[in-house]
Amino acid sequence: MSRFQVVSGKGGTGKTTVAAALALALATEGRRTLLVEVEGRQGIAQLFESDALPYEERRLAVAPGGGEVHALAIDAERALLDYLQMFYKLGSAGRALKKLGAIDFATTIAPGVRDVLLTGKACEAVRRKDKQGRFVYDHVIMDAPPTGRITRFLNVNDEVAGLARIGPIHNQAQAVMRVLKSPETAVHLVTLLEEMPVQETADGIDELRAAELPVGRVVVNMVRPHLLDEETLRTASGGRRKEIAKALTRAGVTGSAGLVRPLVEQAAEHAQRVGLEREQRTVLAGLGLPMAELPLMGEGVSLSALYELAEEFRKQGVGDETADAAGQTPRGGKRRGSGRGVAS
Numbered sequence: 480m481s482r483f484q485v486v487s488g489k490g491g492t493g494k495t496t497v498a499a500a501l502a503l504a505l506a507t508e509g510r511r512t513l514l515v516e517v518e519g520r521q522g523i524a525q526l527f528e529s530d531a532l533p534y535e536e537r538r539l540a541v542a543p544g545g546g547e548v549h550a551l552a553i554d555a556e557r558a559l560l561d562y563l564q565m566f567y568k569l570g571s572a573g574r575a576l577k578k579l580g581a582i583d584f585a586t587t588i589a590p591g592v593r594d595v596l597l598t599g600k601a602c603e604a605v606r607r608k609d610k611q612g613r614f615v616y617d618h619v620i621m622d623a624p625p626t627g628r629i630t631r632f633l634n635v636n637d638e639v640a641g642l643a644r645i646g647p648i649h650n651q652a653q654a655v656m657r658v659l660k661s662p663e664t665a666v667h668l669v670t671l672l673e674e675m676p677v678q679e680t681a682d683g684i685d686e687l688r689a690a691e692l693p694v695g696r697v698v699v700n701m702v703r704p705h706l707l708d709e710e711t712l713r714t715a716s717g718g719r720r721k722e723i724a725k726a727l728t729r730a731g732v733t734g735s736a737g738l739v740r741p742l743v744e745q746a747a748e749h750a751q752r753v754g755l756e757r758e759q760r761t762v763l764a765g766l767g768l769p770m771a772e773l774p775l776m777g778e779g780v781s782l783s784a785l786y787e788l789a790e791e792f793r794k795q796g797v798g799d800e801t802a803d804a805a806g807q808t809p810r811g812g813k814r815r816g817s818g819r820g821v822a823s
């Protein structure tokens with residue numbers, strides 16, 4: 480199973496929510512997960528009703544299965560200091576550099592370098608081992624940039640190629656790409672059952688595949704329940720007002736004349752939406768990727784709703800996939816906690 484799971488999708492479709500629910504679902508299986516954020520929006524802290532995340536890994540939640548969700552808001556400046564420290568042993572010199580404004584140069588003038596730093600930090604967490612040689616995190620889940628930018632964001636190698644052909648930045652980019660293009664990584668795309676996000680998902684998948692980045696699942700979010708059975712749907716979309724009025728009268732509902740029109744209109748609208756959603760489902764099915772679905776939570780996504788969404792993922796076996804390009808069986812690995820013994 481992919482140890483690095485990247486969650487992208489059209490803006491506002493639920494990337495942050497899905498990433499958090501995924502981390503919780505895996506933690507409920509007994510895994511230790513790290514949820515990372517790269518856009519400085521503090522969306523994760525808000526979801527978990529916690530204070531703003533510092534640039535420091537901290538535990539956010541303990542799941543029923545005993546696993547844990549840790550979180551980190553990756554900040555490009557701090558990641559650069561880490562990086563300088565790692566490659567040049569520039570502890571205090573790094574801080575001096577910051578004062579001189581060198582870091583602004585690296586993070587604002589060269590966006591490619593910024594992305595290498597952000598993805599580099601996430602990949603470092605993916606590969607990090609403890610003294611016993613075990614992975615510190617079973618899974619790293621990234622709340623990633625939206626579909627329109629995800630391929631470029633992850634394809635750091637191409638981005639820095641023009642900037643640094645040799646040297647540590649080049650090597651770092653190569654190491655990052657090795658993780659990103661391996662079956663250790665899966666990029667999930669979140670969508671709604673609407674034309675625009677579905678189209679964006681299809682385009683995003685094409686781009687990711689062209690860049691040889693491993694695509695994971697399509698997560699259909701905010702799915703609304705269907706209220707009517709097939710026959711009623713047909714009647715509703717037909718707008719057969721007289722028939723419905725007669726049925727109401729037969730059922731003993733009197734004084735219903737004024738009610739019929741708005742009822743029929745609502746039913747017709749519902750039927751139309753169901754029809755459109757079916758079309759979008761067909762398009763998504765044609766993408767040939769594993770799918771998962773999360774319901775629309777009526778009251779929005781509170782912390783308890785987030786646990787419910789995580790439970791939905793678990794019921795659907797989400798987290799147990801390998802990336803599509805690879806399609807191989809999970810590799811051997813340690814088990815942790817009360818997990819179901821799926822090798823990570």
Ligand SMILES: Nc1ncnc2c1ncn2[C@@H]1O[C@H](COP(=O)(O)OP(=O)(O)OP(=O)(O)O)[C@@H](O)[C@H]1O
Binds near residue numbers: 495774
């Ligand atoms: N399954 C759901 N049911 C109800 N509300 C949801 C669901 N998923 C997400 N939302 C709500 O939709 C809004 C957008 O969700 P979220 O912030 O996760 O999207 P995003 O893709 O991360 O957005 P952005 O592109 O701004 O980062 C939030 O208010 C969130 O609470």
Ligand SMILES: [Mg+2]
Binds near residue numbers: 495
């Ligand atoms: Mg978000």
